[in-house]
Amino acid sequence: DAKTTQPPSMDCAEGRAANLPCNHSTISGNEYVYWYRQIHSQGPQYIIHGLKNNETNEMASLIITEDRKSSTLILPHATLRDTAVYYCIVRVTLIQGAQKLVFGQGTRLTINP
Amino acid sequence: EPEVTQTPSHQVTQMGQEVILRCVPISNHLYFYWYRQILGQKVEFLVSFYNNEISEKSEIFDDQFSVERPDGSNFTLKIRSTKLEDSAMYFCAGRGVQETQYFGPGTRLLVL
Numbered sequence: 001d002a003k004t005t006q007p008p009s010m011d012c013a014e015g016r017a018a019n020l021p022c023n024h025s026t027i028s029g030n031e032y033v034y035w036y037r038q039i040h041s042q043g044p045q046y047i048i049h050g051l052k053n054n055e056t057n058e059m060a061s062l063i064i065t066e067d068r069k070s071s072t073l074i075l076p077h078a079t080l081r082d083t084a085v086y087y088c089i090v091r092v093t094l095i096q097g098a099q100k101l102v103f104g105q106g107t108r109l110t111i112n113p
Numbered sequence: 114e115p116e117v118t119q120t121p122s123h124q125v126t127q128m129g130q131e132v133i134l135r136c137v138p139i140s141n142h143l144y145f146y147w148y149r150q151i152l153g154q155k156v157e158f159l160v161s162f163y164n165n166e167i168s169e170k171s172e173i174f175d176d177q178f179s180v181e182r183p184d185g186s187n188f189t190l191k192i193r194s195t196k197l198e199d200s201a202m203y204f205c206a207g208r209g210v211q212e213t214q215y216f217g218p219g220t221r222l223l224v225l
Contacts, residue, residue: 032212034213036216038156041150041202041219041221042218042219043117043204043206043216043217043218043219044156044204044216045216046213046214046215046216049212049213087156091212094161094168094169097144097163098144098161098163098168098169099144099161099208099212099214100146100158100161100169101148101156101158101206101214102158103148103155103156103157104155105155
């Protein structure tokens with residue numbers, strides 16, 4: 001399973017952009033990068049995913065380097081409610097199209113007032 | 114917006130007892146998953162289920178665990194004889210033909 005490396009914790013001021021890095025140097029050509037977050041012990045919440053192009057949705061932007069060995073999740077205007085553990089995951093495809101998500105320890109992002 | 118739901122939200126049981134955790138996936142989902150998270154640890158994959166059969170299971174998912182979709186809507190995880198180390202949050206997830214897995218809120222299981 002492709003492994004990801006994230007800093008264990010980060011801080012960001014409310015209203016500023018939060019940039020969360022992730023290294024996935026062993027990613028294969030057809031593996032997607034997914035970002036989820038978990039607030040307290042709630043279920044992981046999907047944020048965004050990408051293969052090689054940069055992606056943007058209403059929650060965040062995902063920047064993937066050209067060699068696909070790393071990516072950055074950007075929360076453009078962080079709020080206190082964005083305080084959570086953020087997981088960068090390389091999705092593993094199983095037989096019959098099933099998948100599994102292999103979670104690491106993630107980055108604990110704290111948004112400060 | 115449809116959501117994955119799980120019941121119960123909390124379950125306390127005695128060691129050796131059987132528990133059944135229930136999940137109602139989003140109606141157009143085809144692939145179903147169980148994950149667990151022991152307090153303070155990572156979220157771990159347990160099993161994936163498609164077309165009424167298990168497509169992959171982890172080393173954690175031993176003979177004490179089973180899954181089924183008894184009525185085409187609910188998706189259950191059964192632990193036959195619970196152990197202390199089964200205490201964890203259990204998350205159900207599902208996805209349709211799109212690529213993204215959506216998780217439920219979890220069931221907190223405490224084995225005494």
